[in-house]
Amino acid sequence: MGSRQAYGKSNGSLDSSHDLDASNSGSKLGTSRTSDSSQPLSDSWRAEPLTEKERAKVARIIKACRDRDLQTLADLSATSGGFVEDEIRRQVWPILLGSDTIPEPSDDWKCLTPHKEESQVALDVNRAFVYYPRNEPESILATRRNALTTLIISTLRLHPTLSYFQGYHDIAQVLLLVLGLPSAQTALPRLSLLKIRDFLLPTLNGTNNQLTLLIPLLHTSDPVICKHIAACQPFFALAAVLTMFAHDIDDYTTIARLFDYLLAQPSLQLIYMFAAIVTLRRDELLELDPDDPDVLYMTLSKLPNPLDLEALIRRTEGLREMFPPEKLPGRVWRGISTFSVLKTAQSVEVTRRQTLAEGEAWLACHAREIERVERRKEAIRKFKRTAYVYRKPAGAVALAVLVGVMSVWLGRGGQGSSLGRLVGSVQTRVTQGLAQVVGLSV
Numbered sequence: 415m416g417s418r419q420a421y422g423k424s425n426g427s428l429d430s431s432h433d434l435d436a437s438n439s440g441s442k443l444g445t446s447r448t449s450d451s452s453q454p455l456s457d458s459w460r461a462e463p464l465t466e467k468e469r470a471k472v473a474r475i476i477k478a479c480r481d482r483d484l485q486t487l488a489d490l491s492a493t494s495g496g497f498v499e500d501e502i503r504r505q506v507w508p509i510l511l512g513s514d515t516i517p518e519p520s521d522d523w524k525c526l527t528p529h530k531e532e533s534q535v536a537l538d539v540n541r542a543f544v545y546y547p548r549n550e551p552e553s554i555l556a557t558r559r560n561a562l563t564t565l566i567i568s569t570l571r572l573h574p575t576l577s578y579f580q581g582y583h584d585i586a587q588v589l590l591l592v593l594g595l596p597s598a599q600t601a602l603p604r605l606s607l608l609k610i611r612d613f614l615l616p617t618l619n620g621t622n623n624q625l626t627l628l629i630p631l632l633h634t635s636d637p638v639i640c641k642h643i644a645a646c647q648p649f650f651a652l653a654a655v656l657t658m659f660a661h662d663i664d665d666y667t668t669i670a671r672l673f674d675y676l677l678a679q680p681s682l683q684l685i686y687m688f689a690a691i692v693t694l695r696r697d698e699l700l701e702l703d704p705d706d707p708d709v710l711y712m713t714l715s716k717l718p719n720p721l722d723l724e725a726l727i728r729r730t731e732g733l734r735e736m737f738p739p740e741k742l743p744g745r746v747w748r749g750i751s752t753f754s755v756l757k758t759a760q761s762v763e764v765t766r767r768q769t770l771a772e773g774e775a776w777l778a779c780h781a782r783e784i785e786r787v788e789r790r791k792e793a794i795r796k797f798k799r800t801a802y803v804y805r806k807p808a809g810a811v812a813l814a815v816l817v818g819v820m821s822v823w824l825g826r827g828g829q830g831s832s833l834g835r836l837v838g839s840v841q842t843r844v845t846q847g848l849a850q851v852v853g854l855s856v
Contacts, residue, residue: 454500455547455591455666468498479505484762488678492731494724496674503592503670510677511608512766513600519568529570531578538583539563545664547591561595562587569602573770575777576606576614581653584660585610588669607773608765609681611755613656615777619784623750624685625651630742631689635733639696643714645707650714651688658684662717675727678762681755682739683730690729691717753780 464472471490475497478486487506490497497503508514529535539559543550550558566586570576589598589605612620625648632640654662658676663669676683692699695718702710739747739756750756753776759765 454504454594464498468495471495472498472502475502475506479509482509484510484678484766488762491675491678492727496671500592500670503674504594504597507589507593507673507677508597508601510762510766511601511604512768513597513604516600516604518596519572519599523568523571526571527574529567529574529578531570532567534580535563535566535570535578535583538580539566542583542587546666558590562590565590565595565598565602568599569606573603573607573774575774575781577616579613579618579656581657581661582614584657588660588673591666592670592673603770604773605677607770607777608768609677609755609759610658611773611777612681612780615781615784617784618652619788620751620754620780621652621656622649623754624655624756625649626749627682627685627739627742627746627756628689630744630746631685631733631737632692634737634742635689636693636696639692639699642700642702642704643692643710645704646711646714650711651685653715654691654717655684655688659687659717663721668721668723672723680761681759683734685756686734687726687730690726690733693733694718694722694726694729751780751783753777753783 471493475487475490477483478490487510497506505514539562542562543555543558547558562583566578566583569586570578585605586598586602589601592598593601606614612624615621628648628651629640632643659672660669663672676687692714695713698718699710699713702713704710739750752758755776758768758776
């Protein structure tokens with residue numbers, strides 16, 4: 415029967431003739447591993463024989479893996495059925511993520527300082543494996559949860575600048591079930607730092623910035639539906655985008671096939687996919703009252719059921735081709751940070767070449783950039799409050815000038831300098847003095 419050794423990282427070989435013959439043998443195939451939860455969910459080929467079309471596709475995938483032809487793999491990920499079967503995915507996914515050449519990890523991470531979010535990880539892992547695998551005894555689910563905990567905690571301890579978010583375990587769970595623990599331990603850090611890094615910043619600002627593309631994309635692709643849902647902020651897409659749809663899809667085959675596509679595409683494709691979902695639900699949404707944003711929001715925040723995944727992928731591909739991000743209205747693409755994964759991970763070829771060190775550097779730069787922006791906004795808010803207290807014309811003009819100067823200064827990182835601290839101290843004292851004069855507290 416089809417052997418995992420033929421596709422696994424242990425020997426790196428790809429014997430297409432052997433495994434294609436094995437896929438049609440029909441004996442002991444598609445079984446689930448229950449004795450060792452660190453292994454993939456399925457230990458071999460599915461029980462049903464491959465069709466002739468699937469066999470031809472598998473042969474193309476195997477050849478592309480041998481040749482490291484990433485563009486062909488990306489193209490095949492968008493075709494019906496994706497990478498067909500978990501036995502193939504175990505070879506393709508690490509190649510797409512660039513983790514196929516990384517040695518399996520040791521247990522050294524256990525000696526590292528615990529990550530600050532480990533207690534939350536424990537709570538989330540206890541809620542894992544609700545929908546799939548199905549019909550497993552609690553003893554097996556307990557060992558799977560232990561493996562999932564190992565996968566997440568080892569990643570966070572080895573890369574402590576990553577900030578855990580609720581739903582990250584849903585993504586990790588998919589990698590664990592498809593790849594098995596050893597392979598997932600090399601894949602998850604690269605996925606985290608090179609493809610979904612914006613979601614693992616200290617705040618949600620990086621994720622929210624990605625969502626700013628959604629409304630302009632809908633406005634361009636379907637202005638009628640965009641106007642209809644205008645009362646809703648794009649946060650209805652947050653959970654789905656943040657978890658690569660893994661939190662919302664309750665079928666293992668469907669989420670594995672979706673990951674075929676998402677792992678092979680630019681990070682931006684998550685936004686285009688959610689826009690595609692909205693446009694595919696056009697008729698349903700137009701029947702709802704546009705003056706009832708709560709109902710609209712609730713509907714938009716849930717995936718359609720049933721979900722026609724192949725139609726969704728086709729629509730996503732079409733939107734990206736017709737409406738590239740650089741041409742979206744409002745120059746929103748220019749507002750995306752150069753450190754965002756949307757701009758550093760624009761192709762699977764680029765992502766594969768990148769290193770974890772580069773991902774950590776971009777994460778740090780992006781976090782500092784967001785912090786500077788937030789400091790600047792807070793400084794402006796403080797000065798506006800001061801201007802409200804001291805409303806004489808001359809004072810208002812002076813404060814307006816000072817707002818601009820301080821904004822530029824703080825934007826250049828001046829807050830931490832001695833002059834920045836001095837200006838801040840003077841501003842505070844002036845504000846307090848003015849407040850005392852008019853009898854207010856600031």
